[in-house]
Amino acid sequence: MKLMKLISSDKILLGLVGLVAVGMSFIYLGKGAVTPPQSIQAKSAATASLTTNSRISALEKELESKLQANILQMEGAGKVQVSVSFSTGLKTEYARNQNVTKSTTKETDKTGGTRETTAVTDNNQVVMPSGSSQPVMVMEDRPEVAGVLIIAEGARDPKVREEIHTAVQTLLNIPSARITVRVMGGP
Template structure:
């Protein structure tokens, strides 16, 4: 009877080692075994520094133009020049494929003891469509506004200056301290 147990234990050990080797090869090849869960995750990345002449520069010019158009429509403003400065670059969050593989092994030794091991493997890759070099973007955030300077003819009048200041603050949802409104010609009343 002992020889049967010995042969069974040896076959079981060889089978277990073979199973582990096959499982590791599946994990290495990215197929995984056992419980597998896939989910979408995102990761932030800043793509362009503030003040560059790429997308940031274009966004600054676009925002300046929109602000200037709105301010020009206000009563008593006159000529207007608007400058906008961004503190940060454009932020992208990329789609990520999160693959988690969990495998549990139970081993028995000759004396009847058992040991259980659990191996968890995580793979977190950015999703890039086939035929493309660009990752899939989940979300794109505009850069944070550092400051706005408005130079207007009508800003000599405190009521007009305050109205411009309030309009910029409302449109951009930024703190009052980041907005400066001065009269054209540079003098305050």
């Protein structure tokens, strides 16, 4: 008799363990699946990040080319190589539709007391043109220059090195400490 009870309680215990395992697998599989809207949002954010990084790289390359072209025109500079890095990303400001609503309510109770309540609602939304997924841009600033490295053949001459340094500082309007001019070595 005890043996039958033990066997039946083992079957019940085994059944419960099996149910818990199946339930846990459903929970695990349910959390692992990404719903399409989440997937689209993740891809959109990744695309925006890649687009921003490629735009920053393009701006760096454009600035390097312009600086190199200007320095090459300087007397005594010789061959020149320029590297520019930014410390910040693009700064973008979007148009906003700002609505501020103010309402005042005055109440009088039975005993003659008055109570005044003021509610202020501030609605500040980004302006989206109809049919477009991009907001209206008001301003876009270039990133801040972190540093500039110029390697020039003519940098052996201290006068040429100083002229290159001053020209870059003037063109970019950055502190002198962010500019390094070195002598080009090798063949």
